[in-house]
Amino acid sequence: MTQSILIVDDQKANxxxxxxxLAELENVEIIAATSGxxxxxxxxxxxxxxxxxxxxxxxxxxxxxxxxxxxxxxxxHTPIIFLTAINKEDGYLFKGxxxxxxxxxxxxxxxxxxxxxxxxxxxxxxxRRQLEDALxxxxxxxxxxxxxxxxxxxxxxxxxxxxTITFVNPAAEMILGIHGASLIGxxxxxxxxxxxxxSLAINWQETKLYQACAQGRAYHTDVGAFRAHHNNLLPVEYxxxxxxxxxxxxDGAVIVxxxxxxxxxxxxxxxxMAQYDALTELGNRNLFNSALNNSITFxxxxxxxxxxxxxxxxxxxQVNDTLGxxxxxxxxxxxxxxxxACIRDTDQLCRLGGDEFTIIINGESSERASIRVSEKxxxxxxxxxxxxxxELYVGASVGIVYYPQMxxxxxxxxxxxxxxxYQAKHEGRNRYRVxxxxxxxxxxxxxALEVELRRAVENMDFQLHYQPxxxxxxxxxxxxxxxxxxxxxxxxxxPGLFIPLAEExxxxxxxxxxxxxxxxxxxxxxxxxxxxxxGFRMSINLSVQQLQDPRLVETMSEFLQQARIPAQxxxxxxxxxxxxxxxxxxxxxxxxxxxxxxxxxxDDFGTGYSSMGYLAQLPLxxxxxxxxFVDDVEEPQGTAIISAxxxxxxxxxxxxxxxxxxxxxQAERLTELGCITAQGFYxxxxxxxxxxEVLLQQQFQLAQxxxxxxxxxxxx
Ligand code: C2E
Ligand code: MG
Ligand code: MG
Numbered sequence: 001m002t003q004s005i006l007i008v009d010d011q012k013a014n015x016x017x018x019x020x021x022l023a024e025l026e027n028v029e030i031i032a033a034t035s036g037x038x039x040x041x042x043x044x045x046x047x048x049x050x051x052x053x054x055x056x057x058x059x060x061x062x063x064x065x066x067x068x069x070x071x072x073x074x075x076x077h078t079p080i081i082f083l084t085a086i087n088k089e090d091g092y093l094f095k096g097x098x099x100x101x102x103x104x105x106x107x108x109x110x111x112x113x114x115x116x117x118x119x120x121x122x123x124x125x126x127x128r129r130q131l132e133d134a135l136x137x138x139x140x141x142x143x144x145x146x147x148x149x150x151x152x153x154x155x156x157x158x159x160x161x162x163x164t165i166t167f168v169n170p171a172a173e174m175i176l177g178i179h180g181a182s183l184i185g186x187x188x189x190x191x192x193x194x195x196x197x198x199s200l201a202i203n204w205q206e207t208k209l210y211q212a213c214a215q216g217r218a219y220h221t222d223v224g225a226f227r228a229h230h231n232n233l234l235p236v237e238y239x240x241x242x243x244x245x246x247x248x249x250x251d252g253a254v255i256v257x258x259x260x261x262x263x264x265x266x267x268x269x270x271x272x273m274a275q276y277d278a279l280t281e282l283g284n285r286n287l288f289n290s291a292l293n294n295s296i297t298f299x300x301x302x303x304x305x306x307x308x309x310x311x312x313x314x315x316x317x318q319v320n321d322t323l324g325x326x327x328x329x330x331x332x333x334x335x336x337x338x339x340x341a342c343i344r345d346t347d348q349l350c351r352l353g354g355d356e357f358t359i360i361i362n363g364e365s366s367e368r369a370s371i372r373v374s375e376k377x378x379x380x381x382x383x384x385x386x387x388x389x390x391e392l393y394v395g396a397s398v399g400i401v402y403y404p405q406m407x408x409x410x411x412x413x414x415x416x417x418x419x420x421x422y423q424a425k426h427e428g429r430n431r432y433r434v435x436x437x438x439x440x441x442x443x444x445x446x447x448a449l450e451v452e453l454r455r456a457v458e459n460m461d462f463q464l465h466y467q468p469x470x471x472x473x474x475x476x477x478x479x480x481x482x483x484x485x486x487x488x489x490x491x492x493x494x495p496g497l498f499i500p501l502a503e504e505x506x507x508x509x510x511x512x513x514x515x516x517x518x519x520x521x522x523x524x525x526x527x528x529x530x531x532x533x534x535g536f537r538m539s540i541n542l543s544v545q546q547l548q549d550p551r552l553v554e555t556m557s558e559f560l561q562q563a564r565i566p567a568q569x570x571x572x573x574x575x576x577x578x579x580x581x582x583x584x585x586x587x588x589x590x591x592x593x594x595x596x597x598x599x600x601x602x603d604d605f606g607t608g609y610s611s612m613g614y615l616a617q618l619p620l621x622x623x624x625x626x627x628x629f630v631d632d633v634e635e636p637q638g639t640a641i642i643s644a645x646x647x648x649x650x651x652x653x654x655x656x657x658x659x660x661x662x663x664x665x666q667a668e669r670l671t672e673l674g675c676i677t678a679q680g681f682y683x684x685x686x687x688x689x690x691x692x693e694v695l696l697q698q699q700f701q702l703a704q705x706x707x708x709x710x711x712x713x714x715x716x
Contacts, residue, residue, distance in 0.1 A: 001129070003049035003122050004029045008039040008065065009083065010057040014107075018052060021111040022118065036060025040068055043075050049125035050118065052105075055084040077128075079121045081105055155236075155259075158243070159188045160252040163204035167254075175236075175259045177229030188255070192226050194233065213242035213253045226257065235264040279329055280336035283350035288358050291348045292410050295360050296403060305402050307370035309359040310417040311339070311377060314395040314429040315544075316355035317506065322548035323390070330387045331394065342376040358417075367402055374398045374432035382430055397424040398432035406435045419443045429500070450505060452488055453498055457507050460514050462486050464522070467686035468695060469539075469657060469679045472671045477699055479571070481539040481679060482519035483686045484511070503545050512546045517559055522689060523569040529693075530700040537571040537599055547574060553592030560596070571599035571622065587617070594619040601657070605645065616652065623649045625675070627660025633669045646674040 005028055007018045015032045022030050031048065033039040036057055043051075051069070055062035062082055069075040085107035103117055155172030159165055165188050168180035176183075176192070183191065189204040204210055212219035222237040238257035245251040275287040283291065295306045313335065320328035332355065339357060343349055347369075348360040361369050381396040399421025407413035420435040422443050427433070456462065466480040486493045502508040523538035546552060560567055572593055590600055601622035602615070606629050625645055632638025642658075649656040658670050661680030670678060684695070 001126070002027045002029055003125060004031055004046060005050055005052065005118065005122075006031045006033060006039060006042060006046075006048045007052045008033045008036070008057070008062070009054040010034055011054075014054065014083075018114075021114055024115060025118065025122070028122070036062070036065040039065055043069065043072075043078075047074060048078060050079040050081065050121045052081050052083055052118075055082050079103075079124070081117060081121070083107060083109065155255075155257045157183075157188065157192065157255045157257070158252065159255070161250070163188045163210065165191070166252065172257070175228070175257070176226060176234065193255075194225050194227055209240045209253065209255070213240055214250060216242055216250070218242070222260065224257070235260050237263075277351045277353075280333055280351050282336055282357070283348065285350070285352050288348075288350035288352060288360075289410070291350070291360055292413070295348075295362055296410060298362070299403055304362070304364050305366060305404060306363070307359075307361040307366040308401050308403065308413055308417050309361070309370060309374065309432075310399040310414075310421040311357040311359070311396050312421055312425065313355035313381070314397060314425065315392075316394065317504070318545050318548060319387075319392060319394070321506070322545075322550075323387070323392075327387050327390075331385055331392065334385050334387065335381065335394070335396075338380045339377060342380055343373055347373070370400050370402075371432075371434075374400060378430055378432060395430040397421055397429050399424055400432060400434045402434075422446070425504070426501075446501070449488075449493070449498065450501060453486075453501055453505070453507060456486060456488075457502075457510055460510075462511070462514065463688065464515065464518050465686035465688055466519075466522070466538075466692045467679055468684050468692060469677055470683045472667050472676055472678050475683075476533065477695060478533060478535065478677060479537040479539060480692060481573070481686070482515060482522070482541070484515055484541075485686075499543065503543055506545075508543045508545050509549070512543055513555070516540055516556065517563075520560065520565050520570055521563060524563065524565040526693070526696060527566075527569055529702060530696045532696075532700055536569070538569055539571045539573050539601060541573045541575075541603065544575065547586055547589055549589075552589050553596065556593070557596055567597035571601050573601045573603040573624070575603045590619050594621075604659075606641070615648075620652065620654050622655045622657055623652075624657045624659050624679075627680075630658050630660050630666055630670070630680070633666050633673070639669070639673065642670065642673045642675060650674075 005022060007015060007022075007030060009015050009018070009032075012034065015034070019030050019032065022028065028049075031042055031046065033042055037060055039051070039053070053062040053065060062084075066080050066082075069078060069080070081103045083105050105114055105117065155175045156167070156169040157165055157172050158167030165183045165186050168183050170180070173180045186192075187204060189207055193207065193209065205214075208221075209219045218239055218241045220237075220239045224236045224238050225233045226236045226238075228234040236257045237260045238255055240253045240255045242250050243252045243254055275283060277284040292308065295308075298304075299306050313331075316328065316331070319331055332351070335355075335357075336349075336351065339349060339359070343359060343361075346362065348358075348362075350358045352358060359373065361373065363369070377398060378396060381394055385392045385394060399417045399419065401407055401413050401417040401420060403413055407416050416435045416439075419439050420433045423439050423446075424431050424433040426442075426446050433439075463485045464482045465485050466482055468477045469479040469481065470476065471478050484495050484499070486495070486498060499508070502511050519538055519540045526532060526538075527536070549555075557567075559565075574590075593600055599621035600619060601624050602618070602620050603624045604626045605623045606626045623645060625642065629638060629641050629645070633642055646656055655677060656675045658666075658675050658678040659680065661667050661670065661678045661682045663682055666680075667678060667682060684692075687695075
């Protein structure tokens with residue numbers, strides 16, 4: 001190993017003499033400089049074992065060079081021997097030592113003394129270098145450890161026995177979003193660690209982490225929480241391992257941790273999915289079941305009762321069937337939104353599936369609250385929905401039960417709430433019912449009715465009765481309305497009861513088709529048998545659901561053509577209470593019916609909520625004034641309404657028909673008010689066809705020959 005010595009003197013002769021003396025040393029390279037700046041510039045590039053430095057030099061003297069050397073890390077510890085010719089005073093020596101020199105030699109120097117001193121310094125330098133090499137190797141180990149600690153993705157925090165943070169790796173800084181420097185020296189417990197399991201610990205030594213490590217065990221948890229940036233709690237998984245001093249004493253811990261936010265998110269999502277309905281984000285059946293059981297347990301303890309509401313949409317199936325599932329989904333989301341707005345945060349709203357929703361209302365005044373909520377719900381859901389640009393009317397029926405009065409356990413409560421809801425639906429929808437014991441019988445009856453209705457539909461076990469319409473002045477029959485009749489075990493079942501049931505179950509499609517074909521055929525038969533007056537029309541009721549069928553007009557026209565029935569003989573009645581207003585299919589169907597040549601009557605006029613603007617859009621030919629207004633026709637207010645309707649009809653250019661006329665006085669008053677055509681028990685009840693045929697025969701005599709095929713546009 002070659003060592004270098006720098007010799008600095010402004011006198012060339014001195015340099016030569018020094019070089020000659022030092023030439024005796026083996027493996028030593030001598031570098032010479034003739035000024036302070038030259039010496040410093042050599043020291044910048046080269047590291048030397050020692051410097052022999054002349055004190056008196058022009059410009060920069062030796063002390064100045066020494067003090068520059070002491071300012072640089074690389075040369076701070078390089079030994080310097082000052083060479084000086086003058087002033088052996090203490091003060092002068094002191095200045096030399098102060099500047100960092102380590103020895104003096106006085107000119108003219110003794111070569112032997114010089115060589116001795118130089119040898120000592122060279123030996124020291126050799127030792128220093130060996131030490132440095134060893135340290136470097138040692139440091140390499142340390143550095144590679146550090147590199148390791150710095151590069152792993154897991155956070156690592158070291159703590160001492162007292163729980164004070166001694167080390168934080170960059171990953172830990174990054175995960176926590178906190179500068180390591182601000183953590184060092186802080187207590188781990190409470191600054192970083194806040195696990196739920198350790199919520200009972202009040203100091204470091206009570207933490208499970210400490211206790212495990214103190215016993216020489218590692219501590220692991222995958223549900224830890226660390227305090228991160230801004231005091232945010234970060235879900236972490238961590239392992240703490242004890243560390244030991246060289247003598248084997250437990251002296252702290254190393255905590256290796258991972259941010260498990262992503263995993264937590266997935267877990268939470270899975271948990272959410274198991275408990276919540278993805279479409280509406282409401283609780284699902286699972287959540288409902290546990291919430292119901294919780295409420296029962298709580299009620300048993302507190303003595304307070306709670307309310308359970310079952311809600312079902314009134315026309316969901318129709319929306320799904322006619323507008324598609326996307327529209328159905330959209331509607332459910334909107335419904336969920338509205339329902340949420342009707343309840344308090346503490347009420348538990350769930351969707352069991354389909355269009356079935358449940359609400360649990362806890363608390364002392366749950367009974368009163370349940371009624372208030374039901375009223376709000378029904379009002380809110382009867383407002384039109386706008387789904388994919390279409391306006392829909394839906395409505396809801398609600399069944400209510402109270403625990404413990406109306407069911408001893410969850411399953412009985414659910415059964416009874418469902419029953420109350422069914423009953424509400426059955427009573428005409430858009431209403432709520434609180435469970436009553438005798439509902440069971442009623443509901444069982446209506447369930448049985450559904451079974452019977454299906455059976456009746458299979459055999460089309462229905463009849464049509466016909467109620468004639470009269471011109472009140474001439475008492476002439478000007479048309480008839482076909483009304484369906486169903487007899488079950490010898491007793492008539494009201495269409496007001498089974499038509500909604502048929503709509504609910506979808507049976508209305510086949511029933512409606514049968515009604516249309518039977519009534520249209522009857523109209524053709526009468527037209528061929530009797531000299532019916534011009535404008536005689538057979539009125540056929542259309543259910544809203546039929547009106548949504550995109551193939552309605554096509555099937556009607558196919559049937560009429562095939563059976564050679566002129567559409568002019570027919571008038572289709574739609575109820576004002578349309579659930580879909582202004583929808584494309586609706587208006588297209590109405591326009592299609594008109595294009596065929598059939599009339600369109602708006603039935604039960606006055607009971608719905610049609611705006612004038614809306615009425616004007618419909619291709620109507622007739623307004624049928626509802627019986628409720630006819631009943632009031634002798635009262636001043638009734639008079640006003642009828643007059644208004646008559647005026648409106650004139651304005652729209654449509655006919656008016658009064659429904660449900662039961663007395664002569666009513667007929668008279670209606671005529672005075674300008675309403676000429678009427679239908680009602682006063683003139684005739686709905687009759688089986690053969691009975692009406694007797695009347696038709698009286699009024700119009702038998703036709704000599706059926707004139708109909710020409711009218712139908714066909715011919716033999
Ligand atoms: P609507 O279309 O308004 O039919 C008139 C209802 O009033 C009929 O009841 C009729 O019997 C009754 N009515 C007529 N004159 C009087 C009267 O002077 N006094 C009283 N109190 N009632 C009178 P019905 O036959 O029970 O039908 C009830 C409803 O069922 C109908 O109301 C209609 O909406 C529906 N409906 C009947 N047949 C069919 C059908 O074939 N298809 C469809 N979709 N619905 C039908
Ligand atoms: Mg009708
Ligand atoms: Mg009516």
